[in-house]
Ligand code: IPE
């Protein structure tokens with residue numbers, strides 16, 4: 001146990017293991033995704049209670065489009081259902097909803113529901129909940145490069161003005177701070193094309209628990225682990241101050 005819990009300003013989660021959760025129970029994979037949606041509700045609520053300012057959840061990657069059509073369709077239906085059910089709750093609890101990723105690839109129904117949820121929660125300030133949908137870090141970086149190239153070509157920007165700040169401002173996450181902590185559930189220890197630029201100095205905690213089984217206890221234990229980390233950002237940490245009279249003088 002740590003004596004105090006450090007709360008990350010921005011927590012990002014790769015919600016993995018829905019399929020394996022279902023397969024272990026001889027259920028179709030979509031049953032795992034359905035159960036995963038319940039975890040989203042629980043974790044969002046707990047993060048808001050803990051005072052986490054920004055929560056970003058990886059829900060669907062650019063590579064996930066390559067899954068069997070039935071699973072992709074099922075996930076899109078689940079997304080629409082989730083937003084329909086949760087939007088009023090989000091608005092009531094002050095949760096500002098936001099999406100990152102190549103939204104134009106999403107089906108029309110999902111895009112409409114996203115727009116409605118964003119509008120409904122526009123004046124909420126308790127927490128920013130971002131869903132990464134049709135999201136890939138490489139895709140996001142490529143789109144940002146294209147956007148900067150257009151600005152240079154059309155004379156709005158000089159090549160010498162391209163620095164880390166202008167680049168960041170062209171990413172989908174322009175309005176978000178970098179994540180302090182990344183949690184990946186489901187046992188794999190990889191990034192899978194999530195927030196490649198933004199995770200440069202994030203702490204990472206990997207949990208073996210599959211996402212549908214990830215609850216309050218697992219979240220708290222990841223936050224405890226985060227609280228024990230010593231972040232240095234490439235610098236040298238100052239020595240803790242020593243008493244002048246300490247140690248055999
Ligand atoms: C994560 O669970 C959800 C999505 C990627 C949409 P998976 O569907 O990847 O579950 P596993 O990793 O196959 O168990």
Ligand code: IPE
Pocket residue numbers: 014015016017058059060061063064188190192
């Ligand atoms: C990462 O999980 C994507 C999401 C959680 C949405 P995947 O299951 O798609 O990643 P890999 O295949 O294990 O790398």
Ligand code: MG
Pocket residue numbers: 016017018186
């Ligand atoms: Mg997976």
